[in-house]
Every structure is written in structure tokens, then in C-alpha cells.
Amino acid sequence: MSLAVDLASWLLLGAGSIFCVIGGVGLIRMPDFYTRVHAASVTDTLGAGLILAGLMLQAGLTLVCVKLVMIGLLIFFTSPTATHALTRAALTRGLEPVLAEEGRPPSKRS
């Protein structure tokens, strides 16, 4: 039983680590601000959620688990809010997204 819980916890921690690194690589390699936001959200949702779930399995049903749930809820609600505010601020400032060239009209905003 304990071995199974440890194994599941390790799997969750490993998957969360991989998704965090994927988000970081996307943050470097994406061509545009809006696509970079998309890449960073991978770190904020899947990476954080999986790592926190793995830590919860290690903690068991204690106060530590409650604190981990609080951290998860905090990231779950504040990260999309911050991303939304960031993207709206960028659109308001007139930052143009990079679009495909062939036969597409340019962005509606000027």
C-alpha cells in the first residue's frame, strides 16, 4: 500500500516536472507574446497541479495536505486572472500578434 502510494506520487512528480520544463522551453522558443502566454500556462496549470498532487500523496491526510490544497487553489484562481490582465493590457497597448502571411487579412486592430 505504501509502495503503491509512493509510486503514484513519484509518477505525478515526474510528470509535473516534465510539464514545467515543457512550459519553460515554450517560453523561450515561441515566436510571439500571445503564444508565449499559452506556453507559460502549461507550467501554471498542469505542472503546478501535478507537482502539488504528488506532494499531497506524500503528505497524507494532515494539515500539510490542507496547505497544499490552499496553494493549489491560489495558483488555480490567480494565474488565469494575471494572464487575462496581462493579455488585455498588451492588446490595449496595441501589441500585434504574429499571424500567418498567406492570404490572411491583417489583424483587425490597428
Place this chain on the structure above:
Amino acid sequence: MFETAAAALLVTLALALTRAALGPTVFDRAQAVNTVGTIAVLLLAVIGFLGGRPEFLDLAIVYGFLNVVGTIAVLKYFRFGSLGDTGEEETR
């Protein structure tokens, strides 16, 4: 296994800091700093388990709140040019 997670988080931290240093616009830098804050929260939690001291989770909660307040404040500054009401409505 906690060591692997901490190492992966440090790699992500390095990538986000690279984007914050490179970023052509201020929004890229703000997004990178937001990611750095999330990674810091996760790293605090993982290091607490790594050292056997889960009291670090309290620091992680505080850092999460500071992160979102800091991001919104920086955004407001770069969107409106000031952090508060200057009392001048028309002359901006």
C-alpha cells in the same frame, strides 16, 4: 524523487529568467516574472518536503499572494503610467 522535481523546477526557472532578460516587450518580461513566481511557490513546497520541514508551505502561500499582487501592480503601472490616482483626469 524530490531532487528530480527540484532540478526540473530550477531548469524552468533558468528558462523563464532567460526570457525575462531577452523579452522584446515589457509584457514578455511581466509574463516571465509571473512564471518565476509560480516556480518559486512550487520550489518552496518541494524544498520543504526535501528537507523534511513542511513549514515552508506557509512561505509558499505568502509568496503566491505577493506574486499576483506584484503582477497586477506592474501591469497597472505600464498600462496607465502610474500606480495611483493622480487627481488629474484630463491632462493625462
